[in-house]
Amino acid sequence: MGLGLLHFDGRVIDDDGRPLLESDDGEELMHVEPGIAVTLDSRPTESPGTLYVTSRRVIWLSDADKGKGYAVDFLSLSLHTV
Template sequence: MGLGLREIRCSGEPLVDSENGEELMRVQPGVGIALADLPCESPGTLYITNKQIIWVNDVDRSKGYAVDFLSISLHAISRDPDTYPLHC
Protein backbone atom coordinates (compact mmCIF):
# COMPACT_ATOMS: atom_id res chain seq x y z
CA MET A 1 0.00 0.00 0.00
CA GLY A 2 1.11 3.53 -0.67
CA LEU A 3 2.17 6.05 1.92
CA GLY A 4 -0.83 7.16 3.98
CA LEU A 5 -3.21 4.63 2.41
CA ARG A 6 -4.91 2.41 4.94
CA GLU A 7 -7.25 -0.53 4.62
CA ILE A 8 -10.47 0.00 6.53
CA ARG A 9 -13.36 -2.11 7.74
CA CYS A 10 -16.75 -0.46 7.90
CA SER A 11 -20.43 -1.31 8.12
CA GLY A 12 -21.39 -0.24 4.61
CA GLU A 13 -20.82 3.50 4.94
CA PRO A 14 -17.58 5.04 6.20
CA LEU A 15 -17.41 6.83 9.51
CA VAL A 16 -17.22 10.61 9.19
CA ASP A 17 -15.79 12.39 12.24
CA SER A 18 -18.35 15.21 12.35
CA GLU A 19 -17.46 16.00 15.98
CA ASN A 20 -14.05 17.18 14.74
CA GLY A 21 -15.34 19.13 11.72
CA GLU A 22 -15.24 16.43 9.05
CA GLU A 23 -17.98 16.85 6.43
CA LEU A 24 -19.05 14.60 3.56
CA MET A 25 -18.54 16.61 0.35
CA ARG A 26 -19.27 14.11 -2.45
CA VAL A 27 -20.39 10.52 -3.02
CA GLN A 28 -19.48 8.92 -6.36
CA PRO A 29 -20.83 5.40 -7.05
CA GLY A 30 -19.38 2.97 -9.60
CA VAL A 31 -15.69 3.76 -9.04
CA GLY A 32 -13.04 1.13 -9.68
CA ILE A 33 -9.77 1.12 -7.79
CA ALA A 34 -6.40 -0.37 -8.68
CA LEU A 35 -3.54 -0.32 -6.20
CA ALA A 36 0.03 -0.85 -7.41
CA ASP A 37 0.27 -4.15 -9.31
CA LEU A 38 -2.76 -5.74 -7.63
CA PRO A 39 -5.79 -6.70 -9.73
CA CYS A 40 -8.53 -4.09 -10.06
CA GLU A 41 -11.11 -4.32 -7.26
CA SER A 42 -14.80 -4.75 -8.08
CA PRO A 43 -16.61 -1.41 -8.38
CA GLY A 44 -17.19 0.58 -5.24
CA THR A 45 -18.37 3.92 -3.94
CA LEU A 46 -15.99 6.85 -3.47
CA TYR A 47 -16.66 9.18 -0.53
CA ILE A 48 -14.85 12.51 -0.40
CA THR A 49 -14.86 14.46 2.83
CA ASN A 50 -13.04 17.66 3.64
CA LYS A 51 -10.30 15.52 5.26
CA GLN A 52 -10.07 12.17 3.48
CA ILE A 53 -10.95 10.06 0.46
CA ILE A 54 -12.66 6.76 1.24
CA TRP A 55 -13.46 3.94 -1.17
CA VAL A 56 -15.88 1.17 -0.10
CA ASN A 57 -16.28 -2.04 -2.11
CA ASP A 58 -19.86 -2.45 -3.41
CA VAL A 59 -19.73 -6.27 -3.24
CA ASP A 60 -18.17 -6.56 0.24
CA ARG A 61 -19.42 -3.36 1.97
CA SER A 62 -17.14 -4.03 4.96
CA LYS A 63 -13.97 -3.64 2.85
CA GLY A 64 -12.44 -0.35 1.83
CA TYR A 65 -9.47 2.01 1.72
CA ALA A 66 -8.96 5.53 3.02
CA VAL A 67 -6.31 8.21 2.68
CA ASP A 68 -6.06 11.62 4.34
CA PHE A 69 -5.27 14.63 2.14
CA LEU A 70 -4.52 18.33 2.24
CA SER A 71 -5.81 19.06 -1.28
CA ILE A 72 -7.09 17.15 -4.32
CA SER A 73 -6.34 17.75 -8.00
CA LEU A 74 -6.87 15.72 -11.14
CA HIS A 75 -3.46 14.79 -12.50
CA ALA A 76 -4.00 12.84 -15.70
CA ILE A 77 -6.18 10.41 -17.58
CA SER A 78 -4.41 7.40 -19.06
CA ARG A 79 -5.54 5.66 -22.22
CA ASP A 80 -2.23 3.80 -22.68
CA PRO A 81 -2.86 0.02 -22.54
CA ASP A 82 0.86 -0.54 -21.86
CA THR A 83 0.49 1.39 -18.61
CA TYR A 84 -2.79 -0.15 -17.49
CA PRO A 85 -5.22 -2.38 -19.43
CA LEU A 86 -8.21 -0.04 -18.92
CA HIS A 87 -8.65 3.73 -19.32
CA CYS A 88 -8.07 5.37 -15.98
Protein backbone atom coordinates in the same frame (compact mmCIF):
# COMPACT_ATOMS: atom_id res chain seq x y z
CA MET B 1 0.16 -0.39 0.33
CA GLY B 2 1.32 3.14 -0.36
CA LEU B 3 2.29 5.73 2.19
CA GLY B 4 -0.80 7.33 3.72
CA LEU B 5 -3.20 4.68 2.37
CA LEU B 6 -5.04 2.84 5.12
CA HIS B 7 -7.45 -0.07 5.22
CA PHE B 8 -10.87 1.32 6.08
CA ASP B 9 -14.08 -0.53 6.87
CA GLY B 10 -16.00 1.85 9.14
CA ARG B 11 -19.56 2.12 7.84
CA VAL B 12 -22.72 3.69 9.21
CA ILE B 13 -25.09 0.88 10.11
CA ASP B 14 -27.99 1.49 7.74
CA ASP B 15 -28.98 0.44 4.24
CA ASP B 16 -26.73 2.81 2.22
CA GLY B 17 -23.34 1.86 3.71
CA ARG B 18 -21.90 5.37 4.02
CA PRO B 19 -18.50 5.66 5.71
CA LEU B 20 -18.29 6.42 9.39
CA LEU B 21 -16.88 9.95 9.55
CA GLU B 22 -14.92 11.70 12.30
CA SER B 23 -17.74 14.18 12.88
CA ASP B 24 -16.37 15.09 16.34
CA ASP B 25 -13.37 16.56 14.48
CA GLY B 26 -15.56 18.36 11.93
CA GLU B 27 -15.27 15.89 9.03
CA GLU B 28 -18.14 16.33 6.55
CA LEU B 29 -19.20 14.38 3.46
CA MET B 30 -18.69 16.56 0.38
CA HIS B 31 -19.24 14.27 -2.63
CA VAL B 32 -20.30 10.68 -3.44
CA GLU B 33 -19.36 8.91 -6.68
CA PRO B 34 -20.73 5.35 -7.16
CA GLY B 35 -19.40 2.75 -9.60
CA ILE B 36 -15.68 3.44 -9.09
CA ALA B 37 -13.07 0.69 -9.48
CA VAL B 38 -9.60 1.17 -7.99
CA THR B 39 -6.22 -0.35 -8.79
CA LEU B 40 -3.47 -0.35 -6.17
CA ASP B 41 0.12 -0.99 -7.21
CA SER B 42 0.32 -4.08 -9.44
CA ARG B 43 -2.70 -5.83 -7.92
CA PRO B 44 -5.76 -6.67 -10.01
CA THR B 45 -8.44 -3.97 -10.21
CA GLU B 46 -10.91 -4.11 -7.33
CA SER B 47 -14.57 -4.69 -8.14
CA PRO B 48 -16.57 -1.43 -8.29
CA GLY B 49 -17.35 0.45 -5.13
CA THR B 50 -18.26 3.95 -4.03
CA LEU B 51 -15.82 6.85 -3.69
CA TYR B 52 -16.52 9.36 -0.92
CA VAL B 53 -14.79 12.74 -0.73
CA THR B 54 -14.94 14.31 2.70
CA SER B 55 -13.57 17.55 4.06
CA ARG B 56 -10.45 15.64 5.23
CA ARG B 57 -9.88 12.53 3.10
CA VAL B 58 -10.90 10.31 0.20
CA ILE B 59 -12.55 6.98 1.09
CA TRP B 60 -13.33 4.07 -1.26
CA LEU B 61 -15.67 1.32 -0.06
CA SER B 62 -16.29 -1.91 -1.95
CA ASP B 63 -19.87 -2.68 -2.98
CA ALA B 64 -19.19 -6.44 -3.15
CA ASP B 65 -17.20 -6.92 0.07
CA LYS B 66 -18.62 -4.83 2.93
CA GLY B 67 -15.40 -5.32 4.93
CA LYS B 68 -13.12 -3.87 2.24
CA GLY B 69 -12.22 -0.25 1.84
CA TYR B 70 -9.36 2.24 1.75
CA ALA B 71 -8.87 5.79 2.95
CA VAL B 72 -6.21 8.41 2.33
CA ASP B 73 -6.00 11.84 3.92
CA PHE B 74 -5.47 14.89 1.74
CA LEU B 75 -1.89 15.46 2.94
CA SER B 76 -0.88 12.07 1.46
CA LEU B 77 -2.85 12.39 -1.78
CA SER B 78 -1.56 12.88 -5.30
CA LEU B 79 -3.43 12.16 -8.52
CA HIS B 80 -2.35 10.89 -11.90
CA THR B 81 -4.73 10.65 -14.83
CA VAL B 82 -4.53 8.53 -17.93
